[in-house]
Amino acid sequence: MFVGGPLQKISPDVVIGEDTYVADFVNLYGCKIGRNCKIGTFVEIQKNAVVGDRCKISSHTFVCEGVIIEDEVFVGHGVVFINDRRPKAATAGGALQNESDWQVRPTRIKKGASIGSGAVIMCDVTIGENALVGAGAVVTKDVPAGAVVVGNPSRVLVKE
Amino acid sequence: MFVGGPLQKISPDVVIGEDTYVADFVNLYGCKIGRNCKIGTFVEIQKNAVVGDRCKISSHTFVCEGVIIEDEVFVGHGVVFINDRRPKAATAGGALQNESDWQVRPTRIKKGASIGSGAVIMCDVTIGENALVGAGAVVTKDVPAGAVVVGNPSRVLVKE
Amino acid sequence: MFVGGPLQKISPDVVIGEDTYVADFVNLYGCKIGRNCKIGTFVEIQKNAVVGDRCKISSHTFVCEGVIIEDEVFVGHGVVFINDRRPKAATAGGALQNESDWQVRPTRIKKGASIGSGAVIMCDVTIGENALVGAGAVVTKDVPAGAVVVGNPSRVLVKE
Numbered sequence: 001m002f003v004g005g006p007l008q009k010i011s012p013d014v015v016i017g018e019d020t021y022v023a024d025f026v027n028l029y030g031c032k033i034g035r036n037c038k039i040g041t042f043v044e045i046q047k048n049a050v051v052g053d054r055c056k057i058s059s060h061t062f063v064c065e066g067v068i069i070e071d072e073v074f075v076g077h078g079v080v081f082i083n084d085r086r087p088k089a090a091t092a093g094g095a096l097q098n099e100s101d102w103q104v105r106p107t108r109i110k111k112g113a114s115i116g117s118g119a120v121i122m123c124d125v126t127i128g129e130n131a132l133v134g135a136g137a138v139v140t141k142d143v144p145a146g147a148v149v150v151g152n153p154s155r156v157l158v159k160e
Numbered sequence: 161m162f163v164g165g166p167l168q169k170i171s172p173d174v175v176i177g178e179d180t181y182v183a184d185f186v187n188l189y190g191c192k193i194g195r196n197c198k199i200g201t202f203v204e205i206q207k208n209a210v211v212g213d214r215c216k217i218s219s220h221t222f223v224c225e226g227v228i229i230e231d232e233v234f235v236g237h238g239v240v241f242i243n244d245r246r247p248k249a250a251t252a253g254g255a256l257q258n259e260s261d262w263q264v265r266p267t268r269i270k271k272g273a274s275i276g277s278g279a280v281i282m283c284d285v286t287i288g289e290n291a292l293v294g295a296g297a298v299v300t301k302d303v304p305a306g307a308v309v310v311g312n313p314s315r316v317l318v319k320e
Numbered sequence: 321m322f323v324g325g326p327l328q329k330i331s332p333d334v335v336i337g338e339d340t341y342v343a344d345f346v347n348l349y350g351c352k353i354g355r356n357c358k359i360g361t362f363v364e365i366q367k368n369a370v371v372g373d374r375c376k377i378s379s380h381t382f383v384c385e386g387v388i389i390e391d392e393v394f395v396g397h398g399v400v401f402i403n404d405r406r407p408k409a410a411t412a413g414g415a416l417q418n419e420s421d422w423q424v425r426p427t428r429i430k431k432g433a434s435i436g437s438g439a440v441i442m443c444d445v446t447i448g449e450n451a452l453v454g455a456g457a458v459v460t461k462d463v464p465a466g467a468v469v470v471g472n473p474s475r476v477l478v479k480e
């Protein structure tokens with residue numbers, strides 16, 4: 001059973017499954033995390049993000065609203081997800097944007113996929129089952145099941 | 161009005177404008193941040209960096225000395241700025257380098273620009289008004305106003 | 321002499337040399353760090369990693385098990401090291417992987433090298449003496465002594 005410590009920020013609305021380990025220096029709010037996961041140091045997971053069972057979310061990674069991570073997914077260190085293709089700080093009228101000013105775009109990481117460290121995952125993307133995103137790849141379109149992708153922008157190196 | 165909390169490191173010389181929100185797990189020193197901004201989790205902003213009004217500096221981002229961010233700029237998650245083209249840990253004589261051993265190189269992000277998550281911004285660069293730096297781009301030269309740049313090294317995808 | 325503070329996570333088995341400065345918001349365990357180094361904010365260094373003398377490990381950087389950093393090495397901000405070429409969250413049997421399920425692959429950074437911010441360093445790699453890895457580079461193979469490499473994947477821009 002999970003209990004937040006003095007070096008963790010976990011809002012009361014976070015749902016965390018049994019046997020899941022959460023490191024210190026994390027910021028979690030409004031998200032759902034499954035059973036038997038490991039959540040590393042310096043991780044932020046936003047509201048409405050979902051992490052399945054037996055996942056690893058490694059240190060320095062940011063999981064934003066709109067991201068659904070299925071079971072048994074490995075997310076490396078320093079991975080960044082995205083939910084807005086044209087981010088702006090302010091509205092045309094000069095006010096700081098708030099949630100009503102943009103629409104969250106979805107991302108789905110399917111069962112058993114692995115995302116290498118330092119990868120950047122654009123929104124409107126699905127990464128297929130057991131796919132491998134190479135370290136440092138910038139993923140801008142769907143990755144087929146079982147494929148290996150690398151590069152910026154990422155391209156398929158190995159098909160299933 | 162800003163008050164530092166127990167999970168924030170904000171040195172007394174930081175100037176923060178009204179209505180600016182600063183998350184926990186931040187390290188801010190010697191910098192100036194404008195009004196009505198949002199500063200995310202796991203952000204470090206060094207001395208002599210300047211952030212304008214109505215800016216968003218998202219989680220996991222590092223803003224170094226020499227960076228001037230004008231008003232209404234969006235900086236995504238995990239963005240890294242740079243102020244030294246040839247960093248070295250030690251001097252030729254074998255001592256750890258200190259501030260007198262290098263010269264800070266400048267970077268300017270102009271009004272209304274947006275920097276996508278995971279981007280790396282080399283020094284001696286100006287990013288023009290309302291430009292968009294794509295996620296994961298490595299920017300090595302100036303970006304024209306209104307342009308969209310992507311890739312490593314970044315190239316112009318769309319002109320204004 | 322080093323003493324851990326309330327915003328640092330430093331396990332008792334960490335060895336830290338004299339005159340080494342360690343910032344707040346760090347997670348260090350089972351590693352060895354030499355003398356006269358600077359370890360920045362939001363840094364994690366795992367067990368069995370070694371950092372030499374007079375090194376700078378800048379903010380937001382992750383140093384994993386299997387990494388040996390020799391003396392006088394500069395590691396920029398947001399740098400990620402790797403020790404597994406085919407990471408998976410779970411075993412074929414559906415259990416969360418633990419240490420017995422993979423073999424740590426090594427990385428060595430030789431004396432006087434500099435690694436630019438935002439770089440990703442694949443495992444099974446040696447970066448030669450006084451080499452410079454450009455900002456945002458994704459290093460997938462050995463870097464010769466004195467060379468400058470850039471890009472994703474990185475290529476040699478300047479030989480010694």
